[in-house]
Amino acid sequence: ISILSLTDIQDRPALFSTFMMWLLGELFHHLPERGDVDKPVLVFFFDEAHLLFKEASKALLNQIEQVVKLIRSKGVGVYFVTQTPKDIPADVLAQLGNRFEHALRAFTPDDAKALKATAGTFPRTPFYDIEKELTSLGIGEALVTVLDAQGRPTPVVAARLLPPDSLMGALEHNDFEAAVRKYARSIDRESAREILQKKMTTPVAAGSPAPADDLGGPDWKDSAASVAKDILKSPLTRQIGREVVRGIFGMLKKNLK
Numbered sequence: 001i002s003i004l005s006l007t008d009i010q011d012r013p014a015l016f017s018t019f020m021m022w023l024l025g026e027l028f029h030h031l032p033e034r035g036d037v038d039k040p041v042l043v044f045f046f047d048e049a050h051l052l053f054k055e056a057s058k059a060l061l062n063q064i065e066q067v068v069k070l071i072r073s074k075g076v077g078v079y080f081v082t083q084t085p086k087d088i089p090a091d092v093l094a095q096l097g098n099r100f101e102h103a104l105r106a107f108t109p110d111d112a113k114a115l116k117a118t119a120g121t122f123p124r125t126p127f128y129d130i131e132k133e134l135t136s137l138g139i140g141e142a143l144v145t146v147l148d149a150q151g152r153p154t155p156v157v158a159a160r161l162l163p164p165d166s167l168m169g170a171l172e173h174n175d176f177e178a179a180v181r182k183y184a185r186s187i188d189r190e191s192a193r194e195i196l197q198k199k200m201t202t203p204v205a206a207g208s209p210a211p212a213d214d215l216g217g218p219d220w221k222d223s224a225a226s227v228a229k230d231i232l233k234s235p236l237t238r239q240i241g242r243e244v245v246r247g248i249f250g251m252l253k254k255n256l257k
Helices: 012-029 058-076 109-120 132-137 171-181 191-203 220-233 233-254
Strands: 042-046 076-080 099-101 142-146 157-160
Touching: 012 042, 012 076, 058 076, 099 191, 109 132, 157 220
Parallel strands: 042 076
Antiparallel strands: 099 142, 142 157
């Protein structure tokens, strides 16, 4: 599991959505066709997905819809995680076959309309009042519908979601003993950060020339900060950044082949 944190640009929706589309577009254009596979080789979960569509142009929305529609043949799954389905444009929402809908609350007239609209997007079922069920779901509960082997939506089921390989109960004795043998002994490996921190705090060896007094002054710090800014803005630094990104995606594509 890899987490790509983009908190620094989440307040700039246009930049955020452009980067995400570039990421999916690179995978779409370079990954080989895999057809209808049992399991995807790569799955993206876009948390706070409303940022992907906020302030997006019509052309960008069309591009997102096209990529989401076609990238499945590359063995890539895409999940949008958001507070409410209304955050996702209808054309994109129509391409999503798997639905995991947690509780929705209707505190305002607009919320009530959104709740009714959301309930209307689920397959009809005689077993649940979808609109009522959505407002009564608790923590870890959701309404679930996926696509069957023929590509048809399965009946809606109110389910309790459990982490993979979890158990709602006491461990068997043998499993408990195995867990104790694995985790009972404390291992404190020295991390790279600790090694670097130790080197930085190591006192200067005897006989070494003392640093000049002005090196630690504010003028030196301002000068260093200015030089760092100039380096970050230089064309060479930007070129290095592009090559690093290309290298990362090259390795990613190689691993997925």
